[in-house]
Amino acid sequence: MAKQLFTIFSIIIMIAIFGFSKTEKKELAIIHRQPSTGNAAIHYKNNCSSCHGEKMEAFVDRKWKYGKSREDIFKSIKNGYEEGGMPSFKTAFKDGEIYALADYILKGLSSMDKYAGSSKPKSNIFETEKMKIKLDTVYTGGNVPWSISFLPNGDILATDRGGILTKISKDKKSIQIKGTPEVVAKGQGGLMEVLVHPNFDKNQTVYLSYSKLKQENGKTLITTAILRAKLNGNTLTEQKDIFIAEPYLSTQHHYGGKMAFGKDGYLYFSVGERGKQKENPQNLKNNSLGKIHRIKDDGSLVNSNPFINMKDTPSSIYSYGHRNPQGLAFHPKTGVLWSNEHGPRGGDELNIVQPGKNYGWPVISYGINYNGTTFTDITSKKGMEQPQHYWIPSIATSGLTFVNSPIYKGWEDNALIGSLRFEYLNRCEIKNNKVVHEEILFKNIGRLRDVRQGPDGYIYIAVEKPGRIFKLVPLN
Ligand code: HEC
Structure with a gap:
């Protein structure tokens, strides 16, 4: 009898424990699977x-x-x-x-x-959506290869932000070019873009953008400058600053410094707002920061520039309201100027740049402050241009080129843009001026600083730390 009672008692206890734990589990499940309601x-x-x-x-x-x-x-x-x-x-x-x-x-x-970061690539051969690509190493050296430009014979000129200009020949031999300007290689500054004149064969002219120093009342001040020089053998001669951005500031970032030649023969280049968003990009008065500019190849005025008749306004200004444009390229078919620029946290932009237009920074933006607060509630405003595309999160765009070569089947007219932050090459398919498809190429290769097409029709990319230049060779 006692035994039977005990058995019944145990069963009751077990049911209680089992049953209880079951309901408890159920409650937990309810919390986790709380239904989502409402819109x-x-x-x-x-x-x-x-x-x-x-x-x-x-x-x-x-x-x-x-x-x-x-x-x-x-x-x-x-x-x-x-x-x-x-x-x-x-x-x-x-x-x-x-x-x-x-x-x-x-x-x-x-x-x-x-x-999301995977490990560094283990092979130099990459499967991509349209083709298999081998990255052929053309050059290794320096730290931050900021930009590359091609001489008509296919030799590459490459800057290193630290202040060095290198010439790399087709047999991959390299030599340092003498006669480069003194640069402030601090923060985001240093020797930035190199650009070979489209008529180099006739005039041997090259351009360099760099951060230029001035001492004033014991203070170190810096600005973005454009230097023109002749490349004589392996030495720059006849160096002349053909543009110096005003005002000089003590900040060490957002220099812009990207350059491109238009079919009109004029030199276009970007100057960033130097981290002073309130003071510069919307201010045209004696202020060339946060702007894209246009000058003649000798630095003189272009009479058709949009603000040429406006008092106290730098006559070189082509467009304004920019933050830090880090890619500038003409579309090879349409001749339209495109740029990409770094937004704050979120809101990197791809823009079509038109004369006299205001690109809105910092009045409109898709980005937010680094501390998570917004600086502006609005992303659009009358009289201010909308980007063709924007990136959230910021990929930290760097370099811009349009594929204009039969070598890359399926990439015709695509925009290629480097990502510093996520260390890859971004391929953008564009339809009616909008980005309709993107592909991440060479994931985790390293901070990708510049992308260019050479006179041989091949695409070259410059990657940081260590500095490397690769040629993209399709394998099928
Ligand atoms: C008036 C401005 C404001 C509004 C409106 C607001 N938030 Fe917040 N929210 C904040 C701020 C500021 C913080 C950071 C608080 C802190 O740091 O203590 C925050 C924090 C948060 C966090 C925590 C983030 C973290 O880092 O852990 C979440 C989640 C969040 N908000 C969601 C929402 C959602 C969803 C709404 C709308 C239903 C909303 N917030 C509306 C200002 C706002």
Whole structure:
């Protein structure tokens, strides 16, 4: 009898334990699988976007303070952080709606995944969407190969930001060019772009952009300058600064410095806003920072420039409202000028550059401040140009070239853009001036600084640390 009682008792206990643990598990499951309700996209737009960005800019690229699990985000939204400036949405939304917002944010975050770092490439042969490509190493040396340009015979001129200009011949021998300017190789500055004149055969002329020093009242001041010189053998002669951006500043970043020759024979180049967004890009008065400029190849005025008749305005200004344009290229078929520029955190842009136009920085932007706050609620405004494409997160664009060569089947007219941040080459298919498809090439190759097409029709890329120049050779 006692034995039977004991058995019954044990069964009851077991059922209780089993049953209880089952319900507890169920409760947990309910918490984790809380249904998403309501229209999260609309809730987000109406209640969150003003502070966190229309496209979740503040979250995509965030160092999370309170955690980024579904549960963490739920708690953040529900309870808020009054002191930190984040309102509580306890009364505004039901739990299900808050979970839906958390899911919506988590889905947005997945746009970072495609860049997620794998290890460095193990082979120099890469499978890509359209072809197999071998990267042939043309040059190794220096640290930051900022730009490459080609002499008519196919020799490469390459700058290293530290201040060195190198000539690399087809047999891969290299020699340092003498006569380069003194540069301020600090921060983002140094020896930047090199550009060979389209009529080099006749005039032996090359251009260099660099950060130029001035001492004033014991203060070190720097600006972006463009130097023109003749390349005589392996030495630059007749060096002359044909453009010096005003004002000089003590900051050490956002120099611009990209150059391109138009079919009109004029020299176009970018000057960044030097980290002074309030003072420079929207200011035309005696201010050449945050602008794209156009001058004649000897530095003289172009009479048809848009602000030529405006008092106290540098006559070289072609367009304004730029942050830090780091790619400048003419489309080989349409002759239209394109540029890419670094946004703040989020909001790198690809623009079509037209004379007299305002590209909006910092009044309109798709980016956010580095601390996660927005500096502007608006992404568009009358009288300000919209980008053809923008990147969130920022890929840190560098270099721009349009493929104009039969060597790369399926890449015709594509824009190639380097990514410093995610260390790859970005291929953009463009239709009606919009980017319709992108491909990540050579993932994790290193900070990709410049991309150019040589006179041989091959594409070359310059990669940092150590400095390397590769030729893209299709294998099929
Ligand atoms: C008035 C501006 C404002 C609004 C509106 C706002 N937030 Fe916030 N939010 C903030 C600030 C500021 C912080 C950072 C608080 C801190 O650092 O303590 C924050 C933090 C957060 C965090 C935590 C981030 C982390 O790093 O852990 C989440 C998640 C979040 N907000 C989601 C939302 C959602 C979803 C909405 C809309 C329902 C919203 N916020 C509306 C300002 C805002």
